[in-house]
Amino acid sequence: MTTTAETRVPSGRxxxxxxxxxxxxxxxxxxxxxxxxxxTAAGTVGIGVAxxxxxxxxxxxxxxxxxxxxxxxxxxxxxxxxxxxxxxxASGTIRATLAAVPRRPLILAAKAAVFGxxxxxxxxxxxxxxxxxxxxxxxxxxxxxxLGQPGVLRAVAVTGAAYxxxxxxxxxxxxxxxxxxxxxxxxxxGVYVVAQFIGIMAHGVASYMPILIVANSLSTTMPVTCGTDxxxxxxxxxxxxxxxxxxxxxxxxxxxxxWLLARRDA
Numbered sequence: 302m303t304t305t306a307e308t309r310v311p312s313g314r315x316x317x318x319x320x321x322x323x324x325x326x327x328x329x330x331x332x333x334x335x336x337x338x339x340x341t342a343a344g345t346v347g348i349g350v351a352x353x354x355x356x357x358x359x360x361x362x363x364x365x366x367x368x369x370x371x372x373x374x375x376x377x378x379x380x381x382x383x384x385x386x387x388x389x390x391a392s393g394t395i396r397a398t399l400a401a402v403p404r405r406p407l408i409l410a411a412k413a414a415v416f417g418x419x420x421x422x423x424x425x426x427x428x429x430x431x432x433x434x435x436x437x438x439x440x441x442x443x444x445x446x447x448l449g450q451p452g453v454l455r456a457v458a459v460t461g462a463a464y465x466x467x468x469x470x471x472x473x474x475x476x477x478x479x480x481x482x483x484x485x486x487x488x489x490x491g492v493y494v495v496a497q498f499i500g501i502m503a504h505g506v507a508s509y510m511p512i513l514i515v516a517n518s519l520s521t522t523m524p525v526t527c528g529t530d531x532x533x534x535x536x537x538x539x540x541x542x543x544x545x546x547x548x549x550x551x552x553x554x555x556x557x558x559x560w561l562l563a564r565r566d567a
Contacts (some may be wrong), residue, residue, distance in 0.1 A: 315402050320411035323401075325480055328415055332379065338419070341377040342427040343465075346434055353435030359443045360441035361523075364453050364467045364480050367435035367446075368428060368460050368520040372512060375467045378420055379488045382471025385416050386558075387481040406559040407474055413555055416472060417465050426462025452522035452540075459540050466547040467492065467511065473554025476562050508537045518543030 304330030315323075328334055355368050386409075389395040402408050436445035448454040471488050478484040496510030507513055517525045518538045525537050540545065 303522060312373055315407070317406075317411055317414070319415050320402055321405055324396075324408075324411045324415040325413050328385070330421065334385075337377055337381050338423050340448070341374045341381075342423055342430070342561055344377070345374040348373065349431035349435050350438055353367060354440065356439060356443055362521055363435070363439070364432065364442065364446045364522045365428045365520050367432045369518065370431055371428065371460050371463065374427065374463060375463060375512070376493070377514065378424070378464045378468040379471035379492060380471075380485055380508040381485045381497025382420075382468040382474040383416070383481060383488060386475030387479055390479045391481060405563045407454055407471075409555060409559045409562055410417055413469055413472060417469050420468040421465035425458065426460035427464070427503060428457050428461035446522070447460065450522070455540055456520050456522050459544050460515065462544065463515050463519055463547060466544075466551045469551040470547075470554050473551060473556075473558040477554065511547060511550060514538060514543040514547055 319388060352366045352369040353363070358365060389398060399405060400406060432446075432448075436447075439445050446453050449455070463561045470492075471484070474484045474488055475481075478487060492511045496507065496512050500506045508517070519540050521540075
């Protein structure tokens with residue numbers, strides 16, 4: 302009689318791959334998560350088409366118009382990132398998670414890897430679908446941009462990546478604050494409200510605000526103009542610099558969140 306022994310990972314000895322598998326099971330089992338992502342993608346496409354249909358300036362940045370739906374779509378992705386973390390505290394399941402995986406920063410790293418991958422795929426899909434949908438619905442006389450034109454492919458792809466980075470920023474804030482309403486409030490204030498206020502007071506600083514980076518750096522194929530004289534705005538970041546700043550925000554939030562997660566009680 303031959304006995305086949307299963308290879309099991311001892312409790313507390315999980316690696317990133319095992320913990321990421323656990324987080325994937327959690328994520329895919331929540332129907333609300335997928336509905337939120339579907340609504341986010343649909344809203345991105347719908348708003349982009351609505352703006353595209355109303356585009357009359359054939360010499361304008363049609364690609365930027367096609368990606369207009371990304372700006373509100375990022376809010377849902379960021380809020381979902383918050384919920385991925387804070388819902389475990391609200392339901393009390395964080396205790397079971399910490400009991401299974403005592404290495405607390407590993408938990409946040411696994412959540413970031415799984416959620417980041419999912420939102421990256423959804424963001425890229427939403428951006429490209431919106432781009433092609435707008436191209437098919439533009440008014441007569443307004444030429445549809447193509448991915449082969451200068452800066453267009455970069456704008457669509459980099460804008461799609463913003464979903465991942467804003468989602469990870471929300472995840473980090475959720476780990477730092479742990480309370481859903483408070484974390485969402487900080488996310489909305491930091492990404493949307495404060496950016497508008499700073500934009501009025503200090504243009505140089507405003508260029509580093511997340512939502513303005515997306516609107517004026519990532520999704521543009523032409524220089525953004527300031528005022529009525531048509532002069533380009535020297536303060537706005539380039540697409541790659543803007544992407545780097547967004548990534549830095551996400552890394553800082555996750556690093557602080559991981560540090561606090563390791564030092565606070567559940």
